[in-house]
Amino acid sequence: MRKYGYLIAIFLYFNISLSNAQDLLFYQLSISPKDPSKIMIEVDTSLLGSIKAIQARSFRTRNNQPTLYCVTSKISHTLNYQNPTFCEKVTWTLTLQEVDRLGLDPTQHIDTYSPDKQWIFISEYNSFPSFESHHGRLPATVCSPSGICKPLPQSEEPPLLLVLGQKKEDIQIENKTITVQSDSKVVMNHLSIWKPTLKHQLNYISRIFPAPNSSSWQIAFFSSHFNFTSRRGVIGKNTVVVNTPMQGGMLTDESIHSMLVFAAHESVHLLENRQHPVWAAESLAEYYGIKSLFGTGYAMDKPVENWRTFAKNFSLSGTGLIQANENVTKKNLHQYYPIFSIKGAAFWYELDKALQSKHSDLDDMIKFLDFDENGQFSQGFIERLTRIVGEKNWQLIAYKYL
Numbered sequence: 001m002r003k004y005g006y007l008i009a010i011f012l013y014f015n016i017s018l019s020n021a022q023d024l025l026f027y028q029l030s031i032s033p034k035d036p037s038k039i040m041i042e043v044d045t046s047l048l049g050s051i052k053a054i055q056a057r058s059f060r061t062r063n064n065q066p067t068l069y070c071v072t073s074k075i076s077h078t079l080n081y082q083n084p085t086f087c088e089k090v091t092w093t094l095t096l097q098e099v100d101r102l103g104l105d106p107t108q109h110i111d112t113y114s115p116d117k118q119w120i121f122i123s124e125y126n127s128f129p130s131f132e133s134h135h136g137r138l139p140a141t142v143c144s145p146s147g148i149c150k151p152l153p154q155s156e157e158p159p160l161l162l163v164l165g166q167k168k169e170d171i172q173i174e175n176k177t178i179t180v181q182s183d184s185k186v187v188m189n190h191l192s193i194w195k196p197t198l199k200h201q202l203n204y205i206s207r208i209f210p211a212p213n214s215s216s217w218q219i220a221f222f223s224s225h226f227n228f229t230s231r232r233g234v235i236g237k238n239t240v241v242v243n244t245p246m247q248g249g250m251l252t253d254e255s256i257h258s259m260l261v262f263a264a265h266e267s268v269h270l271l272e273n274r275q276h277p278v279w280a281a282e283s284l285a286e287y288y289g290i291k292s293l294f295g296t297g298y299a300m301d302k303p304v305e306n307w308r309t310f311a312k313n314f315s316l317s318g319t320g321l322i323q324a325n326e327n328v329t330k331k332n333l334h335q336y337y338p339i340f341s342i343k344g345a346a347f348w349y350e351l352d353k354a355l356q357s358k359h360s361d362l363d364d365m366i367k368f369l370d371f372d373e374n375g376q377f378s379q380g381f382i383e384r385l386t387r388i389v390g391e392k393n394w395q396l397i398a399y400k401y402l
Helices: 002-023 185-189 191-208 253-271 278-291 303-311 321-329 338-356 362-368 379-389 391-401
Strands: 025-031 038-044 050-054 068-071 076-079 089-095 112-114 119-123 130-133 140-143 149-151 161-164 167-173 176-182 216-225 233-236 239-246
Touching: 161 239, 167 185, 167 191, 176 185, 176 191, 185 191, 185 216, 191 253, 216 253, 233 253, 239 253, 253 278, 278 321, 278 338, 303 338, 321 338, 338 362, 338 379, 338 391, 362 379, 379 391
Parallel strands: 025 140, 176 216, 216 239
Antiparallel strands: 025 038, 038 089, 050 130, 068 076, 068 089, 112 119, 119 161, 140 149, 167 176, 233 239
């Protein structure tokens, strides 16, 4: 009987393993040989029975879903979302937008390509629908034309961002591997100049925000004109995409400062896996992007000076961080967003200085960060702060910025 028990166990193991393998979908990407702006996607669903297509996650109010085609040996027809259907494979095509002459704006999540530099940027948003069988949502892996595969994230995770066709270099930080890449030969040719500073930054913020599940990620630097209005970045699942503002195609000290601040800022977002109010998440990432450069050759003006200069010409500068948070998140008034990064960084800088004057440091307080349902610091966190800096000092800083 024991022998039969072993046989049954082995049979069940392989049967379950085979079932799991069959339920894993592979989205195979290929570039149209006739049109490099077209990305063709094919998914083998022949072993799944009836499947149901679920719309791709969308970006803000933009919800232009791809048209799907159900293919069998007899016919190919449009596959309606949410309609259970048997298909041997599902196909669809993504149309890439040619990059603007000033540069890529990754924050808009628009699938883009450069015919000159031959790179491709694809965001999961509005590009990669998911599928369900009678077992539920099917896990999926997206494979590039070169065979590099990445899992399609869960709905609560940042989106998948694919950056293809760029030169790469790895940075080792303890047990982490960070891959840096760029569309610019100038940026990569100056790797020896900026890489040591970036490695110092990432080492530092990894100690402050020790995310247990982030053992590797990639940072893609896209060159842009210095006057390009979008001079920031965005994060995806284990991916950071940032602008590198260049002057006449040259990499200046200010260019390097900007790209390093942006890279560290977005890496903080990637590493900090706790949910914070928008004002706190953005301002904290900005401050640590700046702080991580203190003591290096690329440190520039302190956050307080930056805020004073900016506030002179910003009509909304009198708005506190908490009110700005409500205006953005509840009223959709995104003109208040700059307050988070510029005024917010000044807030954290002044709080950090107050803590340091009492032989403490903001670095030591990060693990205690806590907020209430209104986006304000919890009473427990305020009490912890005031025990160090004093009630009067805290009230002065809070009144000035919050």
